[in-house]
Amino acid sequence: MRDLKTRTVVTGLIVLVVGIALFVGGVIGALGSISIQTNFMQPHPGEYVSSEILLNTTSGLVVSFPATTGGVIPAQDLSRINSTNLGTYAIPYNSSAGNYIYRSLVGDYYYVAFSSTQPDTTIVVTSLKGSLVGYGSLVLIGIVCGIVGFIIAIIGLFQKKQTPIQGQPGS
Numbered sequence: 001m002r003d004l005k006t007r008t009v010v011t012g013l014i015v016l017v018v019g020i021a022l023f024v025g026g027v028i029g030a031l032g033s034i035s036i037q038t039n040f041m042q043p044h045p046g047e048y049v050s051s052e053i054l055l056n057t058t059s060g061l062v063v064s065f066p067a068t069t070g071g072v073i074p075a076q077d078l079s080r081i082n083s084t085n086l087g088t089y090a091i092p093y094n095s096s097a098g099n100y101i102y103r104s105l106v107g108d109y110y111y112v113a114f115s116s117t118q119p120d121t122t123i124v125v126t127s128l129k130g131s132l133v134g135y136g137s138l139v140l141i142g143i144v145c146g147i148v149g150f151i152i153a154i155i156g157l158f159q160k161k162q163t164p165i166q167g168q169p170g171s
Helices: 004-032 075-080 130-158
Strands: 034-037 041-044 047-049 053-055 059-064 070-074 099-102 107-114 122-127
Touching (some): 059 070
Antiparallel strands (some): 047 107, 053 107, 070 107
């Protein structure tokens, strides 16, 4: 039978490994719920169109480095867009701090830019509620388990070995 010191260290290491696994799983899940687009198709010279952007009630959309002449367009209006009427069809953004942030959009959209070169625009789509909260919880639980496991293992390392009591099994 193992002594208390060994059992404490092993328990701490097991909790630490579980914490690391939860943390990694949460990070991978959170990153998997994010879609990033940086490449655009060029259906006509000077017109650049993103891949289709599918948004639901929990989605958020951020456009970084937006093109001077560019915007988020409902999919059904894509064939009507040109550089002069883009502003008519473009969806207004909710806030801007160098990035355009869109909230409460539901449906299919495209980002369209008119430029002489490929735009440097980055489009990020993420789930704002359900999955990020769930994955964030996994990350937090993983961090707590990791810290607790580390502390338990350290306590075990510094425990004194127990001496068997006379008359008990193992003495």
